[in-house]
Amino acid sequence: MFDFEYQLKILPDKPGVYIMKNSLGEVIYVGKAKILKNRVRQYFQSSKNHSEKVRAMVKNIAEFEYIITDNEMEALILEGNLIKKYSPRYNILLKDDKFYPFIKITTNEDFPRVFVTRNYAKDGNMYFGPYTNGTAVYETINLINKIFPLRTCKRVIIEGGELTTPCLYYHIHQCKAPCAAYISKAEYGEMIKSIIDLLHGKNSSIVKDLKEKMEASAENLEFEVAAKYRDKLVAVEAIAEKQKIFTSRSEDEDFIDFYSDEKDTCIQVFFVREGKVNGREHFTFENTADENKEELIQDFISSFYGGTALIPRNIYVPEVADLTLMEQYLTTKKGSRVFIKIPQKGEKKELLNMVRSNAKITLEQFKTKILQDKEINKISLTELAAVLQLEELPLRIEAYDISNIQGMDSVGTMVVFEEGKAKNSDYRRFKIKSVQGANDYDSMREILKRRFLHGLEEIKSIQERNLELSKGKFSYFPDLIMMDGGKGQVNVAVEVLRELNIEIPVCGMVKDDRHRTRGLIFNGVELAIAPNSNVMHMITRIQDEVHRFSITYHRSLRDKRTLHSILEDIPSIGEKRRRNLLMKFGSVENIRKASMEELLATPSIDKKAAENIKRYFKDKK
Structure with a gap:
């Protein structure tokens, strides 16, 4: 047993990182401290001042360990790395692989290209963004291509270099063919300058030029040419409308604020680039209403800017726990000075208030949607129980699928829906170990045995420790199993459960000739279900999700194998x-x-x- 009294007594008076673990040895929280002794002891003192989340976490702490650092900055960096490594359930977790799209102009080339990228780099090129609305970015690129006949190929084209034959894009008037020297570097550069002005919001000269050309063409009775200029004019105006001006200074700035109701918190971020709000993002954190908001904002900044591609020069917040430390941390990551500011009045304060108002609206919409989804899911589960004649609602459903191509990289996957909602944290992936070739039935038999044998072992271990069954990764068994397939897949699952002496109803999700969900197989009979019913929508959602998860995992293994073998x-x-x-x-x-x-x-x-x-x-x- 872990001796808490002794371990708390020997905690050092130094900065560092502490790691909380549960009885299964899983990391459930990672935190940093200026003085480890003071910070860690707080968790095990009177709980009346603790937030609901902290109280829940402390109940699950079975042991802790710590790592000493030379200073608080090192502790902050180490904390971020450990959070990414362990994904502890009680830390603020943001998707680390979420990189926002940018519009990139390859200004270091003689004949630059303009395209969307998610890889921001200090490579001498020009970037606009980040944008949170990916669809709008691609629409903007399409509009730019309508207005300007730029090259889209990846050839290395140098003025005065080797000439090539123009491609199809030249013949359909979507490229000026710099590869064939049909346009000079200077002329091409004028188009790029106009695009840069357009993305900066300086579109008056472009609009004036297009209007003059449109009117001149109309006067000369060249109506088709005039129509083309009209379409380009509409495109320019459409790009301008995608960006709303809020500030008078052309700087990269982010505005962060939050709103809490009686239970949850929503943090909203507005991205301001070149004086314009070009996107926003929000994050909702449950059971955080009574947490210290200065620390919550600090944890959010650390996590959010630890995973995004671009850190702006200025970040505006309503409050933050350690402003100087966070400025140093972000300055180190960015490689140039970053300022975190708390505006008290003026334009910046007004914009921050608007961010807070949006956070409130977003949280209210989030709550409303949750209530609506819960009601719809309850109706769907009630209908499913009636169709299958189950005595109780199947509150936890597990669905299984197998994926391979001619037996290569064969994998199995399990997705979980609780109360009709996907529970991503409980998804599981299995590499097929004992089956050679494309044998879906034996592959399914293997993953089901592995899943439930592991579960039985966990149940035994948890009972010996007198814990809740839901604390394990495999110990919480489903109320219903849904197989992606027909009678064959269902029979395999029934055989495995019978062999392990486990009673769980099993049904199969079958598709029609067009590969659309048709209905369920249960007890050897295909059950007719109304196509537009709530239960059919839920079944389709589950089948699509398990298939997506399976295909994604199979593709990642295949790509890694192919990539390594070729490289x-x-x-x-x-x-x-x-x-x-x-x-x-x-x-x-x-x-x-x-x-x-x-x-x-x-x-x-x-x-x-x-x-x-x-x-x-x-x-x-």
Whole structure:
């Protein structure tokens, strides 16, 4: 047993990170402290001043450990790394892989390209963003391509260099063919300058020029040409409307504020780029209404800017626990000075108030949607119980699927729905170990045995420790199992459960000839279900989700295997470089399409390595 009294007594008077674990040895919380002794002891003193979340966490702490650091800054950085590593359930967790899209203009090329990217780098090119609305970004790019006939190819084109034959885009008037020297670098540069002005919101000269050309064409009775200028004019106005001006200064700034009701908190972020609000993001945290808001904002800033691609120069907040520390932390990450400011009046304060108002509206909408979804899900589960003649509602449903291509990279997946809602934290993935080739039935038998045998072992261990069954990863058994398939898959599941002496109803989700969910197989009979009923919508959602999860996992394994096997053939590309390429691009096709600039922006990839990669794919074309 962990001796809390002794361990609390020997805590050092130094900065560091503490790690809380439950009785199963799982990390449930990671925190930093200026003085470890003072901070950790607070958790085990009187709980009357603790928030609801902290009280729940403390009940589950079975042991703790700590790591000493030289200063609080090191503790903050280590805390962020450990949170990413363990994803503790009581920490603020934001998606670390969420990189917002940017519009990139390759200004370091003679004939620049304009495209969407999620990889921000200090590579001498020009970036606009980040944008939270991906659809709007692609619409903007499409509108720019309507107005300006830019090149979209990834060729390295140098003025005065080797000429090539123009491609289809030239013949359909969507490119000026710089590859064939049909446009000079200076003329092309004028188009790029106009695009930059347009993205900065300076569109008056472009509008004036297009109007004059449209009117001149109309006067000359060239109505088709006039119509083209009219369409371009509409596109320019559409781009301008996507950005609303809020500030008079052209700086990169983020505004962060929150709103709490009696239980939960919503934190809202407004992104201001070049003096315009070009996007916003919100995050809802449950059971945090009684938490210290200064610490909540600090934890949010640490987590949010630890995972995004761009840190602005100025960040405005209503309050923060340790402003100086957070400024130093973000300055270190950005590589240039970052300021965190708490405005008291004026334009910045007004915008911060607007962010808070939006956070309130978002939280209210979030609560309303939850109530609506709960009601719909309850109706769906009631209908499902009636269809299957179950005595109780199937509050926890587990669905299973197998994915492979001709037996290669065969995988199995399990998704979980609780009270009709997907519970992503309980999803599980299985690599097929004992089955060779494409044998879906034996593969399904393997993953079901592994899942429930693991569950039985966990139940035994948890009962010996006198814990709740829901504390384990596999110990909480479902009220209903749904197989992605027909009678064969259902029979396999029934056999495995019978062999393990477990009683759980099993049904199969079957599809029609168009690969759409048709109904359920239960007790050997296909049950007719109304196509537009609530229960059919829920069944379809479950089947689509388990299929998506299975395909995604299979594809990731296949891509990794393919990527590594191909990259091993490229000279000077060792294990470290292969891993970095895999992390950045994700697939062979993306690496093949990458420009020299994008390759050079990859960690550990120098000019020689990038040239070897480009040469390899050119030779293997």
